[in-house]
Amino acid sequence: MAAAVATETPFHVLAVDDSLPDRKLIERLLKTSSFQVTTVDSGSKALQFLGLHDDHSPVPVHTDQLDVAVNLIITDYCMPGMTGYDLLKKIKESSSLRDIPVVIMSSENIPSRINRCLEEGADEFFLKPVRLSDMNKLKPHILKSRCREHYHQEQHQQSDSNSDECSNPTNTSSSSDSSSNRKRKAADNEEILPQANRSRHS
Amino acid sequence: MAAAALREQLNALLSSMFASGLVDDQFQQLQMLQEDGGTPGFVAEVVTLFCDDADRIISELAALLEQPIVDFDKVDAYVHQLKGSSASVGAQKVKFTCMQFRQLCQDKNRDGCIMALAVVRNEFYDLRNKFQTMLQLEQQIQAQQ
Numbered sequence: 001m002a003a004a005v006a007t008e009t010p011f012h013v014l015a016v017d018d019s020l021p022d023r024k025l026i027e028r029l030l031k032t033s034s035f036q037v038t039t040v041d042s043g044s045k046a047l048q049f050l051g052l053h054d055d056h057s058p059v060p061v062h063t064d065q066l067d068v069a070v071n072l073i074i075t076d077y078c079m080p081g082m083t084g085y086d087l088l089k090k091i092k093e094s095s096s097l098r099d100i101p102v103v104i105m106s107s108e109n110i111p112s113r114i115n116r117c118l119e120e121g122a123d124e125f126f127l128k129p130v131r132l133s134d135m136n137k138l139k140p141h142i143l144k145s146r147c148r149e150h151y152h153q154e155q156h157q158q159s160d161s162n163s164d165e166c167s168n169p170t171n172t173s174s175s176s177d178s179s180s181n182r183k184r185k186a187a188d189n190e191e192i193l194p195q196a197n198r199s200r201h202s
Numbered sequence: 203m204a205a206a207a208l209r210e211q212l213n214a215l216l217s218s219m220f221a222s223g224l225v226d227d228q229f230q231q232l233q234m235l236q237e238d239g240g241t242p243g244f245v246a247e248v249v250t251l252f253c254d255d256a257d258r259i260i261s262e263l264a265a266l267l268e269q270p271i272v273d274f275d276k277v278d279a280y281v282h283q284l285k286g287s288s289a290s291v292g293a294q295k296v297k298f299t300c301m302q303f304r305q306l307c308q309d310k311n312r313d314g315c316i317m318a319l320a321v322v323r324n325e326f327y328d329l330r331n332k333f334q335t336m337l338q339l340e341q342q343i344q345a346q347q
Contacts (some may be wrong), residue, residue: 020251020254128290129292
């Protein structure tokens with residue numbers, strides 16, 4: 001069977017917050033929701049954990065070199081030194097980390113702040129205090145990023161092999177015109193691939 | 203004292219804390235999380251961390267407000283921290299006072315800030331006492347079981 005999403009191993013979330021009571025709370029929320037959790041108290045410690053040592057480090061560190069893969073990062077916005085926004089930017093600038101979904105938390109409901117974070121690539125914004133129900137919003141982002149990753153890998157593999165013989169089991173449509181059929185198959189292939197991924201993952 | 207009587211005392215204490223607005227729904231969320239997660243020490247831990255944190259912040263605020271020239275940005279940053287952690291544990295009264303306190307910081311009202319600090323300190327001590335009683339009662343009930 002091709003790479004299925006491992007549902008046995010819990011997803012690992014890195015939580016970043018300078019406030020100790022808040023860290024305890026987010027840790028409990030995440031653990032109650034069956035996530036594996038690592039908490040750190042600053043953006044710079046988060047980057048260290050993720051394998052980025054400083055801005056000037058040219059050495060690329062890949063996620064598979066991490067001791068434990070991180071599936072999602074959830075960070076407070078207001079932190080001394082490096083804010084959650086700064087951390088978000090650094091993550092999105094890193095080729096090895098940019099695909100990890102990032103969620104921002106803040107005690108202040110400031111629309112311009114929220115928009116700024118979403119525009120920078122944050123997947124979600126939680127208003128503090130964070131609730132248990134908010135935890136349900138995390139897994140979809142993790143799965144989406146994994147499917148996207150897998151889809152990109154598959155696309156890469158497909159483009160290597162010949163496109164004439166697109167043997168896609170779900171492509172049952174046929175057209176009488178052979179040339180348009182070939183074009184249609186190629187187009188269908190792009191549309192159908194994500195569905196094929198989904199059926200394998202379910 | 204019998205567990206049932208202790209339970210009654212604990213429930214009465216909790217009811218009054220909610221009724222007087224000392225704690226809000228977020229505190230209830232913490233209690234539920236403790237039950238859901240099967241982690242009996244969770245509320246005690248968070249409450250204790252909050253109290254230590256608040257104590258520290260209040261000391262820092264007192265020191266800052268004693269300065270001949272008050273750094274209101276620093277004061278505001280600490281009040282913001284206290285507001286955040288009080289919101290996280292459901293310490294409603296403290297949270298509301300912090301909100302007013304922040305406004306006074308932004309107005310650079312030194313006397314107002316000094317008064318707000320006194321209010322926050324009193325409210326925090328009251329809350330801490332009640333938290334401590336709560337935890338003691340819980341321990342006594344646990345010991346009975």
